[in-house]
Amino acid sequence: MKADTGRLCVSPCVHLIRVAILLAVLFAANASAVAGAISVTSPDRPQTFTYGEMIWHQLYKRTNGELAARITFSNLPYVGDDTPRTDEPFDFRFPGIRFDSARGIFFAKSGHDELVPVARLRQFPSDWIDLLPGAKIYLLKDHGRVTATLTATDFPRGGIRWIQMDNNFSLDNLLVALFRDFQRLDN
DSSP, X not given: OOOOOSOOXXXXXXXXXXXXXXXXXXXXXXXXXXXXXXEEEOSOOOBOOTTOEXXXXXXXXXXXXXXXXXXXXXXXXXXXXSXXXXXXXXXXXXXXXXXXXXXXXXXEEOTTSOEEEEEEEEOSSSOEEEEOTTEEEEEEXXXXXXXXXXXXXXXXXXXXXXXXXXXXXXXXXXHHXXXXXXXOTTO
């Protein structure tokens, strides 16, 4: 019979798990250091319908070369005999995102001074600006006050590009948060 030394016997699997966690942390830190990523929040914060929805959006180039978005919100979900439809367009500027006319691409600088592509200008059939696969625009509404944030990475991300969320814990918002990056299977 052995005497109790007060030490616990640790399975070799626990040591392997610790090594795996350490390697995962090092890999994640390395990947985030290599990947260029930006986040630009528009200084514009208009007030719109608390429970309205985004019905239209378009990117455009301002006269100073900055990227901007024109977004229209509507009370469409709540229109009735006593409530007429009202649409409200707003412009959101994204400072620091500049157009490179030689490439036809909008770029932002990351924290490491790397250029991260955000959007591109299409010239056929007319001038139109599209978000690139690594970019997304998040619209957060807090009691109708809208904050627009453009995020971009130098690698493609799946899912929808324009994401609207209300600042509450409704089932709709929780489902959007859980499933926003899933693509439809028929694509």
